[in-house]
Amino acid sequence: MEYLNAYTQTIAISLIIIISYLFNFISKKSKIPSVLLLIGLGVGLQYLLELVEINLDNIIMSALELLGVVGLIMIVLEAALDLKLEKDKKPLLVQSFIIALVALIGTALLVAYIFNLVLFDDFLTSLIYAIPLSILSSAIIIPSVSSLLDKKREFMIYESTFSDILGIMFFYFVLSGSEASRTSDIVMEVSGSIAITIILSILISYLMVILLQKLESKVKLFFLIAILVLLYSTGKMFHLSSLLIIMVFGLVLNNYKLFFRGKLKKWANPDALDHITEDFHVVTMETAFVVRTFFFVIFGMTLDFSGLSDLPSLYIALAVLGITYVLRFILLKVIIKKSITPQLWIAPRGLITVLLFFSIPIQFIDDRFNPSILLIVILATSIIMTTGLISKKEDIEEVDELSFTDWEELDKEIVEMREKERVEM
Numbered sequence: 190m191e192y193l194n195a196y197t198q199t200i201a202i203s204l205i206i207i208i209s210y211l212f213n214f215i216s217k218k219s220k221i222p223s224v225l226l227l228i229g230l231g232v233g234l235q236y237l238l239e240l241v242e243i244n245l246d247n248i249i250m251s252a253l254e255l256l257g258v259v260g261l262i263m264i265v266l267e268a269a270l271d272l273k274l275e276k277d278k279k280p281l282l283v284q285s286f287i288i289a290l291v292a293l294i295g296t297a298l299l300v301a302y303i304f305n306l307v308l309f310d311d312f313l314t315s316l317i318y319a320i321p322l323s324i325l326s327s328a329i330i331i332p333s334v335s336s337l338l339d340k341k342r343e344f345m346i347y348e349s350t351f352s353d354i355l356g357i358m359f360f361y362f363v364l365s366g367s368e369a370s371r372t373s374d375i376v377m378e379v380s381g382s383i384a385i386t387i388i389l390s391i392l393i394s395y396l397m398v399i400l401l402q403k404l405e406s407k408v409k410l411f412f413l414i415a416i417l418v419l420l421y422s423t424g425k426m427f428h429l430s431s432l433l434i435i436m437v438f439g440l441v442l443n444n445y446k447l448f449f450r451g452k453l454k455k456w457a458n459p460d461a462l463d464h465i466t467e468d469f470h471v472v473t474m475e476t477a478f479v480v481r482t483f484f485f486v487i488f489g490m491t492l493d494f495s496g497l498s499d500l501p502s503l504y505i506a507l508a509v510l511g512i513t514y515v516l517r518f519i520l521l522k523v524i525i526k527k528s529i530t531p532q533l534w535i536a537p538r539g540l541i542t543v544l545l546f547f548s549i550p551i552q553f554i555d556d557r558f559n560p561s562i563l564l565i566v567i568l569a570t571s572i573i574m575t576t577g578l579i580s581k582k583e584d585i586e587e588v589d590e591l592s593f594t595d596w597e598e599l600d601k602e603i604v605e606m607r608e609k610e611r612v613e614m
Contacts, residue, residue: 205230209482213332220578222329222571224485224539231489238490252487260480260544261357262421265432267473268327268350269439270466274447281340285347288520289325293356295520296323299512307505308557316363317553321546322509322566324356325349326539328481329571333578334535341528345535353541357432360545383433386424390437393420398442398449402461410472442466481540488543497561506565513570534577537570 209227216223274282297319304315327349334345397413404412417435424431441448443466449457497503513536521529546563 205486206479206482209478209486216332217335220333220575222333222537222539222575224326224329224481224537225568225571227482227485228489228492228567231486232492233489234486235490235492252483256480256484256487258422259418260477260484260540261432262418262435263473263477263480264328264540265354265357265435266417266439266469267477268353269436270443270470270473271331271346271350272440272443274440274444278343281344282347284524285344286351288524289348289351290355292325292517292520293320293323293352293359295516296513297359299516300509303505303508303512304558307501309555313363314553314555317360317549318546318555318558320356320360320363321542321544322538322563323513324538324541324545325352326537326541327353328477328540329537329574330535333537333574336578337531341532344525345532354432354436356541357545360548361432364550386431386433387437389424390434391441393434394438394441395448395453397438398445398462399456401442401465402458410468414472414476442469484540484543492564493560494564497565499559499561502559502561503565506562506569509562509566510569510573514573531577531580535574537574538567539571542567 208230209223212223212226212230215221215226297316300319300322301312301315304318305312309315309318325348327346330345330349334342337345397416401409401413417438420434421431424434442462445457445462445466446459514533517536518529518533521533525532542563
């Protein structure tokens with residue numbers, strides 16, 4: 190253990206961040222999600238530590254728990270700061286919300302049914318294990334769709350953001366309900382928790398946005414993030430839906446013109462809030478990048494590949510994948526109707542999936558669930574997404590068609606301008 194002095198740890202942390210940064214460039218060129226590269230790095234480190242006989246199991250699990258809490262907060266905040274509630278984007282927002290919600294609940298229920306048939310004795314445990322496998326990963330999707338057409342890119346950003354937020358809320362909704370004995374108790378407890386949290390979220394969000402403008406110190410963003418972490422942790426202790434506080438704050442800050450209207454308009458300073466929102470974007474992006482980096486590297490260090498040879502687990506994972514893409518195809522065909530590629534193939538599972546699996550309470554931990562199911566689904570969905578993005582022929586055709594239309598319109602405008610000039614002369 191003499192290798193693990195302060196300088197060695199500092200060098201290791203610095204190198205992991207630098208390598209993760211380089212992975213982003215490799216990912217853009219190769220279309221391979223950086224998450225897969227980070228997991229691969231973690232696996233490599235796992236074998237390296239075994240080779241030099243260093244055991245970090247306790248440190249790794251503690252780090253995962255801490256990164257899990259911070260990761261959830263930063264992902265939801267980053268996602269909320271990406272949501273612009275604009276009138277012209279209403280159809281896109283509605284479509285993406287409906288698809289995210291129906292896909293999440295439909296996939297979770299169908300996967301839970303499979304788990305209930307072959308793994309667990311009760312449907313509740315099956316549902317708790319199924320929900321994380323039903324959530325899209327905005328942490329993977331948002332950096333991966335930059336080359337898509339604007340409309341498709343925005344749709345995927347909104348859908349994955351809604352999927353993250355709704356998935357986390359659904360997961361904790363089910364956990365809260367598991368503590369009640371009757372259905373009516375579940376409905377009352379969860380409804381009351383959500384109602385109280387929504388009221389508190391709105392009040393806290395307005396107060397924090399107003400406070401942001403009053404703080405004169407340049408060092409204030411991490412101070413406010415610390416407040417958000419404190420509110421989240423305190424809310425969890427009182428069994429409130431704490432992530433709603435984070436989400437509502439992000440929405441209010443990013444859409445202050447919508448929330449500060451009428452008499453409330455005097456409390457909003459547009460110049461100050463625009464600057465603060467921009468700073469918050471940078472801080473959340475940078476923090477989320479670091480959290481993602483270490484989470485997936487540490488996750489890779491914990492992987493056990495011995496379970497991949499278990500055929501029943503492979504069949505279950507394939508069933509989860511089948512449900513995911515068949516249901517997604519139906520929803521996109523019904524709601525989007527046309528041009529559903531490559532969106533059909535962009536359904537990766539990632540950070541939220543892993544975070545929620547580590548958040549399953551001890552009373553629901555069941556050895557009958559093979560972790561290789563989780564690993565296969567994460568790897569397969571990322572590989573399918575990569576393949577879909579590399580071979581996005583429909584997008585290229587649409588770009589060509591759009592370009593031709595644009596040139597045709599431009600030619601008409603030039604002819605009309607010249608005709609107008611000729612008449613005026």
